Amino acid sequence: MSVAAELRARLSGTPTIGVIGLGYVGLPLAVAFAESGARVVGVDLDARRVAAVAAGRSFIEDVPAATLAPLVRAGRLDATDDVTALKEADAVIICVPTPLGKSKEPDISFIVSAADAVASIIRTGQLIVLESTTYPGTTQEVLLPRFEARGLGAGRDFFLAFSPERIDPGNTQWRLRDIPKVVGGLTPACRELVTALYGRITARVVPVSGPETAEMVKLFENTFRSVNIALVNEFAIMCRKLGISVWEVVSAAATKPFGFMPFWPGPGLGGHCLPSDPYYLSWKVRMAGYEPRFIAFADEINRHMPAYVVQLVADALNDRARSVRGARVLVLGVAYKPNVADTRDSPAIEIVDMLTAKGARVAYHDPHVPALTVHGARLESVATVRPADYDLLLVLTNHDGYDWPALAREAALIIDTRNATGGLGAAANVIRL
Numbered sequence: 058m059s060v061a062a063e064l065r066a067r068l069s070g071t072p073t074i075g076v077i078g079l080g081y082v083g084l085p086l087a088v089a090f091a092e093s094g095a096r097v098v099g100v101d102l103d104a105r106r107v108a109a110v111a112a113g114r115s116f117i118e119d120v121p122a123a124t125l126a127p128l129v130r131a132g133r134l135d136a137t138d139d140v141t142a143l144k145e146a147d148a149v150i151i152c153v154p155t156p157l158g159k160s161k162e163p164d165i166s167f168i169v170s171a172a173d174a175v176a177s178i179i180r181t182g183q184l185i186v187l188e189s190t191t192y193p194g195t196t197q198e199v200l201l202p203r204f205e206a207r208g209l210g211a212g213r214d215f216f217l218a219f220s221p222e223r224i225d226p227g228n229t230q231w232r233l234r235d236i237p238k239v240v241g242g243l244t245p246a247c248r249e250l251v252t253a254l255y256g257r258i259t260a261r262v263v264p265v266s267g268p269e270t271a272e273m274v275k276l277f278e279n280t281f282r283s284v285n286i287a288l289v290n291e292f293a294i295m296c297r298k299l300g301i302s303v304w305e306v307v308s309a310a311a312t313k314p315f316g317f318m319p320f321w322p323g324p325g326l327g328g329h330c331l332p333s334d335p336y337y338l339s340w341k342v343r344m345a346g347y348e349p350r351f352i353a354f355a356d357e358i359n360r361h362m363p364a365y366v367v368q369l370v371a372d373a374l375n376d377r378a379r380s381v382r383g384a385r386v387l388v389l390g391v392a393y394k395p396n397v398a399d400t401r402d403s404p405a406i407e408i409v410d411m412l413t414a415k416g417a418r419v420a421y422h423d424p425h426v427p428a429l430t431v432h433g434a435r436l437e438s439v440a441t442v443r444p445a446d447y448d449l450l451l452v453l454t455n456h457d458g459y460d461w462p463a464l465a466r467e468a469a470l471i472i473d474t475r476n477a478t479g480g481l482g483a484a485a486n487v488i489r490l
């Protein structure tokens with residue numbers, strides 16, 4: 058039997074699967090493979106994460122401890138900081154961060170160190186998959202040479218593929234298993250093996266012609282979101298100028314059964330992905346002699362939104378003969394999106410910082426985020442929301458669980474950037490984006 062055929066048989070049986078990077082992407086993936094009957098070994102440099110997983114404790118909202126703990130107890134899922142534990146793995150999946158550097162250039166240092174770690178243990182008969190969002194060409198230009206330098210042949214001795222992660226943390230309707238998985242293998246054998254691997258955990262695997270196409274698919278999806286969010290954010294600005302509700306406009310437009318898809322405005326983009334990913338593409342394409350325009354333009358509009366929200370606050374206070382300086386502001390929700398604890402690149406951080414710099418006395422409440430660091434200062438979520446203690450409530454994230462009718466009754470003023478109060482209709486003390 059060829060190496061590929063042997064690996065194919067193992068992937069259909071009870072394989073050992075290594076996951077490097079146990080974060081928002083890696084931990085749910087590790088759990089899904091363990092639930093599929095595989096033995097999973099997770100590797101992370103963060104000792105606290107390793108200890109938590111090894112003890113069956115989850116730190117990701119979408120992975121309940123009740124799911125994780127029995128898998129750990131049954132010996133189906135283990136965690137370590139030692140990559141040599143992956144020597145026996147049939148497949149190794151890399152899910153490490155891909156942030157931006159200071160000049161918005163891709164920082165692939167985590168991919169490089171994970172690839173070096175894999176290169177130190179790679180052997181004949183392994184499938185290596187990169188899942189981190191990155192520029193087209195990374196798998197072939199960064200991973201492949203490191204593995205080939207070990208004297209192994211791609212598509213013959215070892216197998217290499219890219220498969221973008223598409224999970225949407227906090228989304229209970231579309232979970233990992235329900236989302237089709239795009240895969241791009243380096244060779245036909247790589248493609249067949251990566252298709253078999255993900256066939257264990259998803260109902261539909263979508264093979265594309267190669268890793269760079271799969272890398273580009275993810276960047277297209279995220280650029281599409283970023284551009285459409287910028288468009289609707291600009292519509293929010295235009296609607297305000299014309300005295301029209303952008304929320305009503307988008308809701309009505311969304312009744313068109315074809316050719317339209319609703320996106321909603323907000324206080325700015327956040328999270329690990331949307332603000333950064335498109336820049337991976339512009340960087341790569343710029344090196345090929347083309348300067349992309351949509352990406353930079355969308356980013357300009359989206360990055361302006363926190364300042365726009367601060368201006369809304371200042372104008373609303375001004376209309377009530379108040380200044381921002383000295384105003385008591387309670388921000389509701391600081392995570393970058395509803396029902397998650399993730400504050401990476403959250404626009405709330407910038408908005409709190411700007412309001413504080415203007416002299417406002419800012420507190421926040423977020424049921425998912427007990428503490429937040431803004432410009433070096435540590436803030437703690439207030440335990441309860443007492444609207445009477447503030448001049449205004451500023452809604453930045455519409456987490457479930459708030460009693461909006463009660464808050465609107467009690468608050469002097471609400472500035473709502475998420476239409477959380479939309480069901481209440483027009484009210485003199487509620488201003489929506």
Ligand SMILES: NC(=O)c1ccc[n+]([C@@H]2O[C@H](COP(=O)([O-])OP(=O)(O)OC[C@H]3O[C@@H](n4cnc5c(N)ncnc54)[C@H](O)[C@@H]3O)[C@@H](O)[C@H]2O)c1
Pocket residue numbers: 077078079080081082083100101102103106152153154155167170171174188189190191222223224225226329330
């Ligand atoms: N968070 C999302 O919703 C999402 C969705 C789709 C794609 N992605 C992409 O997936 C990738 C991972 O994102 P994430 O949100 O899971 O990141 P994360 O920060 O939550 O997790 C990454 C983990 O990798 C670990 N790590 C870093 N370098 C390592 C190394 N060399 N060896 C072992 N562990 C290492 C970190 O300690 C961390 O625990 C990124 O490229 C991101 O763009 C994220």
